[in-house]
Amino acid sequence: MAEIDTSGGGGHKKGGVKKAKKLSTRVDLTPMVDLGFLLITFFIFTTTMSKPKTMEINMPFKDENMKKEEQSKVKESTALTLLLSKDHRVYYYEGMGSDPLNPPKVEVTNFKNPGGIRQVIIDKKAKVDALVRSGALQPTDKTTVLIKPDYNSTYEDFVNIIDEMSINGIQVYAVVDISPVDQEFITLTEAANAGK
Amino acid sequence: MSRPKIARKSTFIDMTAMCDVAFLLLSFFMLATKFKPDEPVVVVTPASISKVILPDADIMLITVDAKGRVFFSIDNKGIRKALIENVDEWKGLGLTDAEIYQFSIGSSIGAPFNQLKGYLSSTPEARSAYDKTTAGIPTDTSVTNPDNELAMWIRSARNNNPKLRICIKADGEASYPNIQKIIATLAGWKIFKFNLITNLKAVPPGTYASQPAETAAK
16 A cells, blocks of 8 residues: 555656656555544544533522512512422422412322423413413512422423423522422322322 | 557555645644543533533533542633642642642542642542542532532632533432432532533434424424
């Protein structure tokens, strides 16, 4: 492969005069091309062309000194509470479940589509929009989703549910620590579903 | 009698052009490349539709692997050096210059303070073996807990560079309480805005996010 072409420019051997062979200046570039492509392959494999994507998240502002009146109030009718639990299950109920005498109806769904949590969020949004149109709620009221991941949920659930918020255009949502009451809701619903 | 001469074509191809192309591509890749930072653990991040690109500089990276082990890293070599000097002074680790240098050129750290000196003085092979077995940086939900070493790392890093953007890169399998500890630690330092590193996935059709921006704004 790496020979140097020394054939010169055509040999006329007729004349008796011996011509000095002209050395060609042509160099075989094949090995150089090989080397070039080898290095290209190396750089292609080590490079990170696509920059990692990130998701911005704002947690609710928490301050011990904050006064009760300054805390933002969420209307029961705009709220939807999602409880993330094991096996990528989502328990949900409308409102915030703050009335102990009147426990909310807790239902269970998952992240599968269609028919999963996305439909629940879309339905809730439509409901709030209808309430706003009928005048029961102010136009400034927006669907508020409270996300409470429990101890059995994974990070993937957490990212998925926040992603659902941006997919469905929910502007107001908050990730809150799960309360014992909510934990109780999950256990009760689980027990009720197991009996079926 | 002479046979008609068949012009013998040479099989020799001029490689110059190909060589040019190869080296053109090579120079492109050499300039465009940014080496993958060596990660102590493999992390498979969940996917989201977010298209925000992670900025290049001023990053604090908190890596959480599938078992919930926490690793801490910041990007700038100079700041890393300042950070480790602060930590060394504060915790009285007694690091040598060589160990400080090892930290500044290294990547994510998953060693608790009391094992940090041993970790930094060992060989790269021993370090990667250590990363596989370590329990990660101890974390807690309260920043006042002296065992919450992540809180101390975050605090010293932010003292050195207040512009640091905090990114959490966690494995999808990591259980939520581990993430909650980090979020609570950040909240303890009054950090309520941070980034989660995710993979990109397609926007599901027919949803709010798939509509063009002008209709979505209405």
